[in-house]
Amino acid sequence: MVKWSDKERAIISSIFASLDYEDVGPKALSRCLIVYPWTQRYFGAFGNLSNAAAIMGNPKIAAHGVKVLHGLDRALKNMDNIVETYAELSILHSETLHVDPDNFKLLADCLTIVIAARMGSSFTPDTQLAFQKFLAVVVSALGKQYC
Numbered sequence: 001m002v003k004w005s006d007k008e009r010a011i012i013s014s015i016f017a018s019l020d021y022e023d024v025g026p027k028a029l030s031r032c033l034i035v036y037p038w039t040q041r042y043f044g045a046f047g048n049l050s051n052a053a054a055i056m057g058n059p060k061i062a063a064h065g066v067k068v069l070h071g072l073d074r075a076l077k078n079m080d081n082i083v084e085t086y087a088e089l090s091i092l093h094s095e096t097l098h099v100d101p102d103n104f105k106l107l108a109d110c111l112t113i114v115i116a117a118r119m120g121s122s123f124t125p126d127t128q129l130a131f132q133k134f135l136a137v138v139v140s141a142l143g144k145q146y147c
């Protein structure tokens, strides 16, 4: 089981406490769809994704970005039990949505970049360590029900 130090817990809580879901969620998801265009295949029913501007201005993508970030709240509230917390979401992505689990890491990296850009110099190496550890556990948990 993953161990979290008090410092890591404090850093992760403080990132989420000041998180602007409506800004960061859409930016992270649209960045993922632009930088890794093959991830667009899962969003065929979301309307116009024909270029970067269309993706960034697509309201369905924006709403889904916010939804994904709120999905991370569950991990935040259950940091000592992330695998079980995400069991159902993992099954959904695997068996219903057929999302290649490699894509979880790509979205996590986009989220790190968007948050780092917003936080600027306060995104210290210690902050990055804690946040990427958190996302690595999320990515691993979302991939757990694939086998």
Ligand code: HEG
Pocket (backbone or CB within 6 Å): 039, 042, 043, 064, 067, 068, 069, 070, 071, 072, 089, 092, 093, 097, 099, 103, 104, 107, 108, 138, 142
């Ligand atoms: Mg997923 C649905 C969270 C990565 C594609 N995703 C959802 C939902 C949540 C969620 C909470 C709604 C579930 C429901 O309706 O019950 N997703 C989530 C997280 C992460 C992630 C936390 C990783 C950090 N998702 C992800 C990636 C892709 C993807 C990488 C594809 C590249 N998700 C996807 C699709 C849906 C969801 C296609 C269904 C969207 C819809 O039809 O409304």
